[in-house]
Amino acid sequence: MISRPILRRPPGTAGDALLVVSWLILAAWSLYAQPGSTQQGPLRLIVWNDGSEHQVMLTQAQLPQQLSFEGPLGLTIVDIAPGKARVLASSCRQQICRLSGWLSSAGEVAACVPNRLVARVVGRPENQPEQIRVDGISR
Amino acid sequence: MTTRQLTRLALLAALALILFVLEAAIPRPLPWMKVGLGNTAVLIALVMFDWRGAAAVMLIKVLVGSLVTGAFGGPSFVLAAGASVASLTLMAASLSLGERWLSIVGLSVVGACAHQVSQLGIASVYLGHDGLWGLLPLFIVSGVIAGSITGLVAYFACHRLQGAQT
Numbered sequence: 001m002i003s004r005p006i007l008r009r010p011p012g013t014a015g016d017a018l019l020v021v022s023w024l025i026l027a028a029w030s031l032y033a034q035p036g037s038t039q040q041g042p043l044r045l046i047v048w049n050d051g052s053e054h055q056v057m058l059t060q061a062q063l064p065q066q067l068s069f070e071g072p073l074g075l076t077i078v079d080i081a082p083g084k085a086r087v088l089a090s091s092c093r094q095q096i097c098r099l100s101g102w103l104s105s106a107g108e109v110a111a112c113v114p115n116r117l118v119a120r121v122v123g124r125p126e127n128q129p130e131q132i133r134v135d136g137i138s139r
Numbered sequence: 140m141t142t143r144q145l146t147r148l149a150l151l152a153a154l155a156l157i158l159f160v161l162e163a164a165i166p167r168p169l170p171w172m173k174v175g176l177g178n179t180a181v182l183i184a185l186v187m188f189d190w191r192g193a194a195a196v197m198l199i200k201v202l203v204g205s206l207v208t209g210a211f212g213g214p215s216f217v218l219a220a221g222a223s224v225a226s227l228t229l230m231a232a233s234l235s236l237g238e239r240w241l242s243i244v245g246l247s248v249v250g251a252c253a254h255q256v257s258q259l260g261i262a263s264v265y266l267g268h269d270g271l272w273g274l275l276p277l278f279i280v281s282g283v284i285a286g287s288i289t290g291l292v293a294y295f296a297c298h299r300l301q302g303a304q305t
Contacts, residue, residue, distance in 0.1 A: 015237055113218065113266065
């Protein structure tokens with residue numbers, strides 16, 4: 001076994017702090033530069049399933065409803081309710097998609113990699129006004 | 140490599156495997172997040188032996204661990220194997236480049252975050268879609284937390300192991 005300085009160095013060095021801050025900056029940057037992260041339009045669920053894309057409005061009158069998607073392992077059932085959606089059942093082993101629970105705000109994702117399915121909420125709820133951008137204020 | 144070193148490496152591999160299997164059986168704090176305690180043994184092997192020793196521990200953990208949990212050969216296995224290779228590669232590179240200014244915890248954070256980001260990358264390639272990248276901020280933050288925990292465990296374990304050595 002090697003006896004090297006890193007084994008004796010207590011945690012929390014300047015290098016450690018620099019690394020943690022760099023990763024957190026990357027996380028903050030990716031929060032604002034996400035592909036497809038849109039607040040525009042009505043609240044809806046986009047489901048990518050084995051190469052095809054489906055959009056479901058989360059504000060329609062005929063909700064709730066259940067949709068099923070065929071994947072390599074079998075069916076994934078998506079439960080759609082007013083203003084929210086979730087994976088209700090999946091034939092995958094780990095059940096990460098189902099355990100992700102209800103998705104209700106833009107950017108929330110539930111994914112089942114083995115069954116090749118990604119469900120993501122985009123848009124804005126009906127009662128939430130579009131963000132007002134003010135260029136300048138005068139009296 | 141002496142018999143004593145080989146025995147210690149084998150014990151680390153066994154430890155990695157036990158922690159990997161145990162962690163697969165217990166509920167996760169978030170559905171897609173796990174602490175990755177098995178990586179503690181990989182990290183200890185990296186700093187107390189070298190990257191070859193760590194690679195041996197990592198390979199045993201991923202191959203035998205996925206056989207035990209039933210994930211071998213499936214997409215979860217590909218994700219775990221690819222992310223583990225990426226994680227170890229970046230940790231080994233950070234150790235050789237930044238040994239003078241990093242501690243084991245910093246090294247562990249690099250490994251955990253590399254694991255998380257590469258997992259998203261591999262999953263996105265498999266899915267043929269970039270929809271998963273929305274999870275990147277959460278994955279990085281959970282990587283920092285998990286890496287700090289495994290790094291601290293590895294730090295205290297290394298202290299004990301060095302004490303036992305003398």
